[in-house]
Amino acid sequence: MRLRLKGGRVLDPANGENGVATGSARDIEILDGRIVAPTDQRADAEYDLGGDVVMAGGIDLHSHIAGGKMNLARLLMQEDRRAYPEMPGNFCGCGGGRAVPTAHATGCRYAELGYTTVFEPAMVGSNARGAHLEMADIPNLDTGAYLVLGNDDFFQRLLAAGAGQEQVNAYVGWMIEATQAFAIKIVNPGGINAFKFNARKMDLDEANPHYGTTPRKVLTTLIRAVTELGLPHPIHLHGCNLGVPGNDETTLATIRAAEGRRLHLTHLQFHSYGTEGDKRFSSSAARIAELVNANPNISVDVGQVMFGQTVTASADYMSQYRNRGIASPKKSIGMDIELDAACGVVPFEYRDKSFVNALQWAIGLELFLLVEDPWRIFLTTDHPNGGPFTTYPHLIRLLMDRGFRNAQLATLNKAAQAHTLLGQITREYSLEEIAILTRAAPARILGLTDKGHLGAGAVADIAVHTEDADREAMFSRARFVFKNGRLIVKDGVVVELAQGTTHVARPDFDRSVETEMDRWFDAAVGLKAKHFRVADGELRGGAGPTILKCEGVVS
Amino acid sequence: MAEASTQTIHDVACGFCGLGCDDLTVEVEGRTVRARGDVCPEAARLLKRLDVADRPASVAGAPASFDEAAEAAQRILSEARAPLIGGLGADMAGAGALVDLAVRFGGVLDHYASEGLFRNYAAVQRTGWLASTLAEVRNRCDLLLVVGDDPSATWGRLFERFFPADPLFAGTPRKVVFIGGAPGEKAKGQLARADVLHIATTDLVAVLEALTGFTAGRIPPGASFGGVAVEALVALADGLRNAHYAVVTWNAAALADGDLVAERATALVDALNVTTRAGVFPLGGRDNIIGANQLMLWRLGYPLRTAVRGQVSVHDGSLYATDAALADADVLVWVSAFRPEPPPEFAGRIIALAHPETVFEKEPDVLIPVGTPGVDHAGTVFRMDSIVSLPLGALRVATLPSVAEAVRRIAEG
Numbered sequence: 001m002r003l004r005l006k007g008g009r010v011l012d013p014a015n016g017e018n019g020v021a022t023g024s025a026r027d028i029e030i031l032d033g034r035i036v037a038p039t040d041q042r043a044d045a046e047y048d049l050g051g052d053v054v055m056a057g058g059i060d061l062h063s064h065i066a067g068g069k070m071n072l073a074r075l076l077m078q079e080d081r082r083a084y085p086e087m088p089g090n091f092c093g094c095g096g097g098r099a100v101p102t103a104h105a106t107g108c109r110y111a112e113l114g115y116t117t118v119f120e121p122a123m124v125g126s127n128a129r130g131a132h133l134e135m136a137d138i139p140n141l142d143t144g145a146y147l148v149l150g151n152d153d154f155f156q157r158l159l160a161a162g163a164g165q166e167q168v169n170a171y172v173g174w175m176i177e178a179t180q181a182f183a184i185k186i187v188n189p190g191g192i193n194a195f196k197f198n199a200r201k202m203d204l205d206e207a208n209p210h211y212g213t214t215p216r217k218v219l220t221t222l223i224r225a226v227t228e229l230g231l232p233h234p235i236h237l238h239g240c241n242l243g244v245p246g247n248d249e250t251t252l253a254t255i256r257a258a259e260g261r262r263l264h265l266t267h268l269q270f271h272s273y274g275t276e277g278d279k280r281f282s283s284s285a286a287r288i289a290e291l292v293n294a295n296p297n298i299s300v301d302v303g304q305v306m307f308g309q310t311v312t313a314s315a316d317y318m319s320q321y322r323n324r325g326i327a328s329p330k331k332s333i334g335m336d337i338e339l340d341a342a343c344g345v346v347p348f349e350y351r352d353k354s355f356v357n358a359l360q361w362a363i364g365l366e367l368f369l370l371v372e373d374p375w376r377i378f379l380t381t382d383h384p385n386g387g388p389f390t391t392y393p394h395l396i397r398l399l400m401d402r403g404f405r406n407a408q409l410a411t412l413n414k415a416a417q418a419h420t421l422l423g424q425i426t427r428e429y430s431l432e433e434i435a436i437l438t439r440a441a442p443a444r445i446l447g448l449t450d451k452g453h454l455g456a457g458a459v460a461d462i463a464v465h466t467e468d469a470d471r472e473a474m475f476s477r478a479r480f481v482f483k484n485g486r487l488i489v490k491d492g493v494v495v496e497l498a499q500g501t502t503h504v505a506r507p508d509f510d511r512s513v514e515t516e517m518d519r520w521f522d523a524a525v526g527l528k529a530k531h532f533r534v535a536d537g538e539l540r541g542g543a544g545p546t547i548l549k550c551e552g553v554v555s
Numbered sequence: 556m557a558e559a560s561t562q563t564i565h566d567v568a569c570g571f572c573g574l575g576c577d578d579l580t581v582e583v584e585g586r587t588v589r590a591r592g593d594v595c596p597e598a599a600r601l602l603k604r605l606d607v608a609d610r611p612a613s614v615a616g617a618p619a620s621f622d623e624a625a626e627a628a629q630r631i632l633s634e635a636r637a638p639l640i641g642g643l644g645a646d647m648a649g650a651g652a653l654v655d656l657a658v659r660f661g662g663v664l665d666h667y668a669s670e671g672l673f674r675n676y677a678a679v680q681r682t683g684w685l686a687s688t689l690a691e692v693r694n695r696c697d698l699l700l701v702v703g704d705d706p707s708a709t710w711g712r713l714f715e716r717f718f719p720a721d722p723l724f725a726g727t728p729r730k731v732v733f734i735g736g737a738p739g740e741k742a743k744g745q746l747a748r749a750d751v752l753h754i755a756t757t758d759l760v761a762v763l764e765a766l767t768g769f770t771a772g773r774i775p776p777g778a779s780f781g782g783v784a785v786e787a788l789v790a791l792a793d794g795l796r797n798a799h800y801a802v803v804t805w806n807a808a809a810l811a812d813g814d815l816v817a818e819r820a821t822a823l824v825d826a827l828n829v830t831t832r833a834g835v836f837p838l839g840g841r842d843n844i845i846g847a848n849q850l851m852l853w854r855l856g857y858p859l860r861t862a863v864r865g866q867v868s869v870h871d872g873s874l875y876a877t878d879a880a881l882a883d884a885d886v887l888v889w890v891s892a893f894r895p896e897p898p899p900e901f902a903g904r905i906i907a908l909a910h911p912e913t914v915f916e917k918e919p920d921v922l923i924p925v926g927t928p929g930v931d932h933a934g935t936v937f938r939m940d941s942i943v944s945l946p947l948g949a950l951r952v953a954t955l956p957s958v959a960e961a962v963r964r965i966a967e968g
Contacts, residue, residue, distance in 0.1 A: 068942050071852040076683055078870065081856040086867050094658065094854045094868065102856040129935065129944045133647060134853045153723065196695065198832050331683040336834055337942055338690040524723055525690045526716055528566050531577045531945055
């Protein structure tokens with residue numbers, strides 16, 4: 001099957017092409033789901049783009065789209081589902097929800113925005129099979145999941161016993177393979193575990209009440225593990241003290257703790273709070289952005305807060321328990337999980353008249369605008385924790401349009417306005433920078449060499465947007481979206497459902513760890529290790545995963 | 556044909572009660588299957604297979620081929636005004652196919668064992684709760700409160716699984732307090748290493764309320780609550796407050812006021828977590844009800860007891876409960892692959908995708924006998940905690956279709 005997209009302005013930062021700046025249009029050719037060099041051969045279908053902007057399909061590297069906590073959120077927030085019923089053209093009667101949309105709605109709404117790949121950033125190992133079943137039911141998107149590690153008692157025991165790095169690496173490798181994960185996520189390093197022993201807070205150098213391990217040790221050990229196993233994505237870190245005023249110092253110390261090794265700090269906005277001012281809550285975005293700018297080993301995503309009702313869902317039960325009191329509506333779920341991790345689900349409404357919420361909004365935008373390198377910062381709302389992913393077009397306009405941004409700022413809580421530099425920041429993102437943030441850079445940091453660009457050999461995941469000075473309107477509605485070379489969105493509406501794949505990483509590791517894993521699962525967990533393991537055939541309705549083989553590095 | 560040799564299969568996972576044991580040993584000889592060794596009576600009964608010919612599919616009582624039966628079922632569904640897809644005893648693939656069927660033909664989806672689940676939802680959807688899972692209970696729980704009757708009759712290995720010999724963290728002896736019914740011999744045997752106390756009462760709600768009050772430092776007036784002396788409750792509240800990780804468990808399905816018990820147990824655990832750690836561990840999970848419910852949440856956005864009509868889903872925990880929905884239904888699609896659970900009394904037409912040993916009071920309009928996940932074919936089921944799911948393997952060569960296969964054939968016609 002050969003397709004030709006004719007006369008688009010190609011915006012492909014990974015290959016240094018910017019048709020928007022040069023004004024030159026060209027054709028893109030697709031053969032059997034991949035982009036190929038243009039030929040003169042007859043195409044099975046042609047699409048006249050009339051100078052529209054052509055980009056690779058969007059890649060979201062941090063969005064909670066599957067797993068037990070999302071189902072708990074759906075269960076708890078039935079009002080979200082009721083308020084956002086099925087949309088027309090949904091094919092199967094199973095769309096719906098905004099903060100926690102169904103699998104079907106997730107796939108459709110993302111596709112309409114031009115996204116074709118989304119990573120679930122917090123898969124708990126014991127819930128991996130369920131998360132993969134759920135991901136298989138998300139249409140139109142390729143997916144992948146980061147395994148939550150570092151709070152599990154097996155790992156904590158290894159650390160406490162002073163195990164060698166080789167032992168840790170073997171364990172991490174086994175867990176990645178067993179759970180069909182793509183990367184390692186650390187959530188509140190050691191804090192979730194400490195909460196099970198009734199610790200209520202955990203700073204970078206605080207000792208676990210049972211194991212005596214520190215978050216710093218958890219972090220540095222796992223950074224080394226993923227490096228030596230050759231995982232493409234660095235440690236994806238949800239740091240200590242999420243949401244706590246004064247966590248800026250922890251965040252700065254965490255960046256330094258990486259000592260030049262690659263580290264991704266996720267939803268940085270929630271970790272950039274100072275204690276200045278009469279309300280003891282202030283923005284530290286400038287300080288943190290400065291250190292991020294100075295450390296090329298660090299990448300970040302923002303976790304922008306968007307006003308309105310949402311539901312927060314996190315493995316960070318320690319923090320979520322702390323936030324229970326501010327749940328809106330007043331209900332929440334928490335769960336300690338399987339010597340493995342935990343979860344906390346707390347509904348929340350971000351209000352523009354609230355000092356704290358308005359300042360959170362401003363802090364996120366400050367980070368976006370003060371971190372200089374668009375290849376090291378990613379566009380996220382930590383869906384649904386800062387707000388649903390469907391708000392991305394609005395967020396893009398805030399980044400690209402200073403007048404619009406300042407007009408929004410002027411409507412917010414007055415005290416918050418006085419506490420932010422935002423009004424003085426003149427930077428406006430260019431279209432090219434948006435393309436970097438939302439496709440080229442995520443593909444690069446995830447090691448997906450055939451995604452995020454439009455060069456020959458790339459997967460034909462392509463989004464076409466008609467240019468509009470109102471960037472929110474432009475990005476709300478893709479004119480065309482192709483998934484693996486199949487047209488799935490036309491004029492902003494899903495016209496076909498495509499089955500995606502799931503990306504997994506496969507490192508080599510010392511398989512002698514299996515004896516130990518068998519023993520641990522038998523005695524402690526009460527489940528056979530072989531039943532914990534998820535087989536390839538259990539993914540994507542038997543189709544299996546797309547495997548990225550990792551080249552390990554000898555330490 | 557030579558006599559089939561006996562094959563012993565270890566580490567068999569079991570999908571019947573929801574506890575998720577996966578260490579069973581099973582002997583298979585040709586088509587006969589029997590459990591051996593350390594197995595609960597329910598698993599032994601439900602795993603057992605004899606070498607008998609499968610009951611054929613039937614239409615209006617007359618034997619029919621699988622295809623004929625599927626065709627007849629599709630005809631009935633095409634004419635149906637208000638189908639109820641009930642029973643829902645199916646693995647994940649079967650549940651997915653049944654949701655597809657509801658999307659295609661319309662219908663209410665409910666599981667036959669959902670009463671307990673929805674009693675718990677009265678608490679979880681109103682206030683939420685703080686919960687725990689099996690591996691946490693095994694290793695951390697130093698004080699277990701069992702509310703209601705001894706659950707060992709339903710979950711034969713519950714206390715064995717809760718309390719292994721060498722927990723990682725909980726000191727010994729671990730304490731177990733039965734509030735309501737007394738522990739039976741089986742429970743006592745499995746709890747031989749634990750400190751077991753029984754507090755008899757017929758008013759569980761009053762006792763839990765008082766315990767929450769005492770735990771939170773409030774002294775409600777009265778000399779006894781639910782017939783239990785204040786002194787005993789104060790002592791128990793002290794025990795709970797001083798526990799490192801208390802767990803409260805109950806089986807809402809067996810309690811007429813299970814919704815109130817769930818609510819009060821949730822409140823008690825909430826109060827405990829202010830100063831120490833604790834979790835609820837609601838019992839349930841039979842025949843993959845949790846898996847079906849999980850799937851509906853991610854597919855439709857609603858739990859069980861949801862109607863799909865005209866490509867729109869509507870959830871109502873009362874209106875779409877099996878009993879109530881039957882009153883409005885004209886066709887019942889009854890699905891029970893794990894056990895020979897007969898359909899409820901129903902005047903309309905019945906399409907049964909049933910365990911071959913099911914005894915019907917009235918011959919269904921269409922019967923398609925189906926294989927059992929974990930015996931005849933592989934499949935996935937969820938454990939009661941909704942987090943862990945298990946891969947069930949096939950123990951013998953399937954001669955009956957799975958629920959997913961049968962439903963797909965019906966949809967295709």
